[in-house]
Amino acid sequence: MNLLVAGGAGYVGSAVARRLSTSGHRVVVVDDLSAGHAEAVDGIRGIRLLRADLAAPGLDRALAAAGPVEAVLHFAGKIAVGESFADPEGYRRANVTGSEALLAWARAAGVRRFVFSSSAGVYGTPEKVPVPESAPLRPVSPYGETKVAVEERLAGAAKEWGLGAVALRYFNASGATDGGRHGEDHRPETHLIPRLLAAAASGSAVPIYGTDGPTPDGTCVRDYVHIEDLVEAHVRALDAVRPGEVRAFNVGAGSGASVREVIAAAERVTGRTVRTKDEPPRRGDPPSLVADISLAARELAWKPTRGLEEILASAWSWHRGRPGGYSGRRG
Numbered sequence: 001m002n003l004l005v006a007g008g009a010g011y012v013g014s015a016v017a018r019r020l021s022t023s024g025h026r027v028v029v030v031d032d033l034s035a036g037h038a039e040a041v042d043g044i045r046g047i048r049l050l051r052a053d054l055a056a057p058g059l060d061r062a063l064a065a066a067g068p069v070e071a072v073l074h075f076a077g078k079i080a081v082g083e084s085f086a087d088p089e090g091y092r093r094a095n096v097t098g099s100e101a102l103l104a105w106a107r108a109a110g111v112r113r114f115v116f117s118s119s120a121g122v123y124g125t126p127e128k129v130p131v132p133e134s135a136p137l138r139p140v141s142p143y144g145e146t147k148v149a150v151e152e153r154l155a156g157a158a159k160e161w162g163l164g165a166v167a168l169r170y171f172n173a174s175g176a177t178d179g180g181r182h183g184e185d186h187r188p189e190t191h192l193i194p195r196l197l198a199a200a201a202s203g204s205a206v207p208i209y210g211t212d213g214p215t216p217d218g219t220c221v222r223d224y225v226h227i228e229d230l231v232e233a234h235v236r237a238l239d240a241v242r243p244g245e246v247r248a249f250n251v252g253a254g255s256g257a258s259v260r261e262v263i264a265a266a267e268r269v270t271g272r273t274v275r276t277k278d279e280p281p282r283r284g285d286p287p288s289l290v291a292d293i294s295l296a297a298r299e300l301a302w303k304p305t306r307g308l309e310e311i312l313a314s315a316w317s318w319h320r321g322r323p324g325g326y327s328g329r330r331g
């Protein structure tokens with residue numbers, strides 16, 4: 001198939017783009033490189049990179065070079081919950097306006113299949129954990145609101161012009177791909193695992209945001225899913241698209257680990273002591289967010305195959321192999 005991968009120079013998008021190209025698909029990545037790394041896809045056979053901002057005027061012109069496209073996988077957007085409170089307009093522009101422009105282009109280009117990177121952030125602070133897809137969508141951050149808005153736009157497109165879409169609601173994507181080609185290198189990095197591994201390597205302290213919440217040890221409980229399992233979910237999602245429907249699936253491990261448990265596991269994996277620093281809870285951070293993954297198991301025949309220690313071991317090996325991140329210039 002001819003595929004357009006929006007945001008495919010980023011962490012998850014580049015890993016998915018590579019898997020799809022090695023399975024024989026022709027992949028065009030469109031990315032503005034605001035947060036991604038050209039190096040993440042450079043030199044991979046079957047992948048071409050176009051540099052463009054989805055939310056800027058002239059997207060049609062930029063994507064004319066993509067050639068015919070049968071399906072779109074859409075990863076592009078801003079991803080930091082905390083930053084979204086400071087810049088809600090920037091988040092709406094990048095995430096909602098950008099998605100609307102991509103959908104308008106897809107409609108005109110005759111694309112009928114779409115896979116979107118949604119987020120556990122759509123649930124806000126769920127009443128029930130593990131949270132099923134049927135839970136109310138009540139985001140507690142501007143970031144989460146943008147994900148709900150895009151899922152709504154997909155539902156509109158399904159109804160109006162028969163688009164078939166799958167929204168994958170990721171929990172915490174983590175780890176590095178097998179062979180270490182793709183790893184997590186966000187700038188600034190707000191995700192726990194890369195931050196604590198950097199702290200393990202440098203001896204600096206990693207902040208723990210919130211230590212007396214309503215969880216067994218007082219720290220936030222999250223669900224960490226290995227990047228290779230997440231990649232596999234995309235391959236299955238692409239096959240599971242049904243014309244005129246939007247299907248949403250949680251993609252997580254189906255079990256949670258507290259910040260202190262992740263730190264203890266990281267100390268075991270790295271053989272180093274991780275220094276910590278207690279900080280107040282962050283806005284928009286629910287105490288506990290764990291996926292109910294039974295729907296994906298049933299409908300996509302997907303289930304995670306790797307646990308937290310494998311996530312940490314792959315991320316540690318990636319970090320040691322590239323101490324400066326992509327281009328050796330980690331921020």
Ligand SMILES: NC(=O)c1ccc[n+]([C@@H]2O[C@H](COP(=O)([O-])OP(=O)(O)OC[C@H]3O[C@@H](n4cnc5c(N)ncnc54)[C@H](O)[C@@H]3O)[C@@H](O)[C@H]2O)c1
Pocket residue numbers: 006007008009010011012013030031032033034035036037052053054055074075076077078079094098117118119120169170171172173174186
């Ligand atoms: N990483 C996670 O744990 C996680 C969890 C839930 C949801 N998600 C979602 O998955 C997607 C990918 O996340 P990631 O961790 O790979 O993030 P990332 O920042 O590494 O990748 C996002 C990519 O989108 C590009 N981009 C941003 N705005 C753009 C625009 N206007 N036009 C073109 N390109 C643009 C960036 O340059 C970057 O390459 C995001 O939509 C994110 O919200 C990620």
